[in-house]
Amino acid sequence: MKKTLKAFLNLTAFELDRLSKFLYALIGVTLVANMIGYVLIPLRFTDRINAYMVQNSVTEQQALEVYGELSFYDILQTSWILGPIALGVSALLLYAFFIWYREWLGKNTFAYRLLMLPIPRMHIFYSKFVVIYVSIFTLIAIQIVSLIFGFNLMSALVPSEWLRHMSFFSALSMHPFFYYILPLEPWIFLAINGIGLVFLHVTFTVILLERSFSVKGILIGITYVLITLLIALFPAFLPELIGNHYYLYNSELLILTVLSLGLISFTSIMISRFLLNKKITV
Amino acid sequence: MNVTFNKRDPIYLQVITHLKKQMVSGDLQPGEEMPSRRQLANQLKINPNTVQRAYSEMEEQRLLFTETNRPSRITEDPAVLKQLKKEWLNQAIDRFVSAIDPIDLSLEDLMPMIQEELSNRKKDVK
Amino acid sequence: MIEITDIHKQFGRKKVLNGVSFTVNKGEISCLVGVNGVGKTTILNAIMNLTPLKSGKISIDGEKLTSSLYNKIAFIPDAAISLPHYNVQESMDFMADYYDTWNARRAKDIVTFFRLNPSDKLHDLSKGNQAKVNLLLGLALDVDYILMDEPFSGIDVFTREQITEVFSSYLVEDRGVLITTHEINDIEHLLDKVILLDEGKIYKEFNAEVMRETEGKSVIDVMREVYNG
Numbered sequence: 123m124k125k126t127l128k129a130f131l132n133l134t135a136f137e138l139d140r141l142s143k144f145l146y147a148l149i150g151v152t153l154v155a156n157m158i159g160y161v162l163i164p165l166r167f168t169d170r171i172n173a174y175m176v177q178n179s180v181t182e183q184q185a186l187e188v189y190g191e192l193s194f195y196d197i198l199q200t201s202w203i204l205g206p207i208a209l210g211v212s213a214l215l216l217y218a219f220f221i222w223y224r225e226w227l228g229k230n231t232f233a234y235r236l237l238m239l240p241i242p243r244m245h246i247f248y249s250k251f252v253v254i255y256v257s258i259f260t261l262i263a264i265q266i267v268s269l270i271f272g273f274n275l276m277s278a279l280v281p282s283e284w285l286r287h288m289s290f291f292s293a294l295s296m297h298p299f300f301y302y303i304l305p306l307e308p309w310i311f312l313a314i315n316g317i318g319l320v321f322l323h324v325t326f327t328v329i330l331l332e333r334s335f336s337v338k339g340i341l342i343g344i345t346y347v348l349i350t351l352l353i354a355l356f357p358a359f360l361p362e363l364i365g366n367h368y369y370l371y372n373s374e375l376l377i378l379t380v381l382s383l384g385l386i387s388f389t390s391i392m393i394s395r396f397l398l399n400k401k402i403t404v
Numbered sequence: 405m406n407v408t409f410n411k412r413d414p415i416y417l418q419v420i421t422h423l424k425k426q427m428v429s430g431d432l433q434p435g436e437e438m439p440s441r442r443q444l445a446n447q448l449k450i451n452p453n454t455v456q457r458a459y460s461e462m463e464e465q466r467l468l469f470t471e472t473n474r475p476s477r478i479t480e481d482p483a484v485l486k487q488l489k490k491e492w493l494n495q496a497i498d499r500f501v502s503a504i505d506p507i508d509l510s511l512e513d514l515m516p517m518i519q520e521e522l523s524n525r526k527k528d529v530k
Numbered sequence: 531m532i533e534i535t536d537i538h539k540q541f542g543r544k545k546v547l548n549g550v551s552f553t554v555n556k557g558e559i560s561c562l563v564g565v566n567g568v569g570k571t572t573i574l575n576a577i578m579n580l581t582p583l584k585s586g587k588i589s590i591d592g593e594k595l596t597s598s599l600y601n602k603i604a605f606i607p608d609a610a611i612s613l614p615h616y617n618v619q620e621s622m623d624f625m626a627d628y629y630d631t632w633n634a635r636r637a638k639d640i641v642t643f644f645r646l647n648p649s650d651k652l653h654d655l656s657k658g659n660q661a662k663v664n665l666l667l668g669l670a671l672d673v674d675y676i677l678m679d680e681p682f683s684g685i686d687v688f689t690r691e692q693i694t695e696v697f698s699s700y701l702v703e704d705r706g707v708l709i710t711t712h713e714i715n716d717i718e719h720l721l722d723k724v725i726l727l728d729e730g731k732i733y734k735e736f737n738a739e740v741m742r743e744t745e746g747k748s749v750i751d752v753m754r755e756v757y758n759g
């Protein structure tokens with residue numbers, strides 16, 4: 123038991139190492155873009171106010187009435203901030219595929235080595251899974267730190283009378299991107315990550331189906347995705363189906379949803395295990 | 405040690421012939437220890453199982469002997485050695501005679517030629 | 531003993547293996563021969579549980595292959611399978627991390643024998659040296675069985691000679707070795723058992739030495755009979 127755990131940690135560290143350059147690049151892009159945004163937007167704002175005051179020889183107050191005060195939200199909704207997040211999400215989504223396919227593609231078929239390791243093959247599955255989640259959380263953590271820094275930077279760059287007073291959290295909550303991605307509301311955050319986890323399990327399963335049965339595997343994979351979608355959405359449509367919106371409490375519907383997501387995860391893991399142990403081809 | 409094996413005769417027989425030649429020439433002395441089957445296999449670049457087979461066969465012919473837990477050794481039995489030399493010579497003469505048989509040549513003509521060849525060879529060795 | 535019993539394999543409609551059975555014994559060098567595309571590699575992959583079979587049974591010392599048996603049986607495929615950005619030493623360290631049977635001393639011997647440089651990156655190596663690294667990573671495991679897929683393909687003469695030497699060395703002694711090759715010339719004098727595959731079946735299985743003794747035929751002679759009609 124101890125030995126397999128050590129092997130698993132080894133493998134996870136190994137996968138993390140392979141991903142690190144990619145992750146550093148994402149972090150780098152995020153920080154650089156954010157920094158530009160944090161500086162550029164306030165400077166442009168103060169420039170504009172100052173220019174307006176000089177051109178029209180009006181007071182600060184009048185200029186602000188025209189342009190409005192700057193809020194952190196004005197910075198958040200620029201692509202300097204949203205861009206890297208969208209990039210991170212889509213890059214990790216792509217990486218979920220790449221993390222498997224790179225073992226087969228290219229000059230070296232590393233799949234041979236991985237599949238012939240004297241450890242349970244599901245270790246490969248879990249280590250890839252963990253690594254993607256570690257990256258997601260790393261990016262989120264970096265984003266939070268960056269935002270806190272950006273908030274303070276903005277406050278330092280712009281005179282406080284020119285700022286609309288809005289708290290850090292309310293600025294973040296205003297934008298759906300942050301509302302869903304950052305841990306602002308514990309339940310939302312949990313739900314989003316829960317859905318993400320199930321989604322990743324299903325994605326891995328589809329990849330393994332393709333690796334095991336090639337073209338036929340893609341068709342089976344699409345069918346599987348449709349079935350999981352039906353199962354996942356079933357609780358939401360249940361009130362429609364039975365024609366009674368008051369039959370179940372919302373909390374009961376929530377439990378049903380959690381159960382159906384759990385079922386999907388569990389089935390995906392079972393299918394993946396079967397494929398890795400019995401059907402996979404190098 | 406470089407031996408080329410032909411691919412149609414059993415290799416263990418070719419190994420035996422090779423070793424017999426060394427015994428006849430004195431490269432392998434009576435009582436001398438033989439390399440282990442792996443060492444010889446590695447030297448000749450062949451399968452250890454083949455060397456094993458050659459050794460067993462030679463033991464059966466009493467050309468080699470093995471005391472328990474010791475490496476195999478060349479026989480010290482003079483009768484066996486004498487027999488080996490005789491056999492070797494017989495085979496060589498047999499091959500030689502059948503090779504020159506098609507040519508019509510008397511023994512008197514042949515003898516000086518053999519002598520010359522022998523002395524040439526000795527010169528080469530020196 | 532590796533026991534292969536009546537295995538069948540299909541790629542789409544094409545039957546690749548159609549009831550193949552044979553055994554690989556410890557202390558013997560066995561060789562699967564046959565023209566390209568006859569299913570030799572598929573058999574090795576199947577033994578290692580790297581491709582599913584339609585039917586049939588494969589056992590290793592009586593057991594079904596599970597991941598723990600990878601400490602007992604090693605496969606050296608005909609493709610580089612270490613990470614290209616690793617150097618030779620890192621590739622060995624990777625093996626040492628996971629395999630109980632990794633023998634660091636023997637690995638060092640092999641590195642010397644093959645004249646490899648531990649700090650060379652794999653993607654900088656010649657094809658011959660990459661093949662040597664592949665061999666190194668398999669041979670340094672203290673396993674009972676070694677499978678090698680086409681160890682000589684696309685390799686220069688001198689590397690080939692060096693690799694051939696492996697087969698008469700202590701590196702394979704007492705192990706059960708199964709090789710596939712279509713370049714039988716280099717190794718036919720090293721083989722114990724020859725398994726000739728043709729059209730998804732075993733056409734003939736024989737001991738090379740016995741064949742020479744009883745019929746005066748080399749392995750190539752027998753192959754010629756099969757593939758030339």
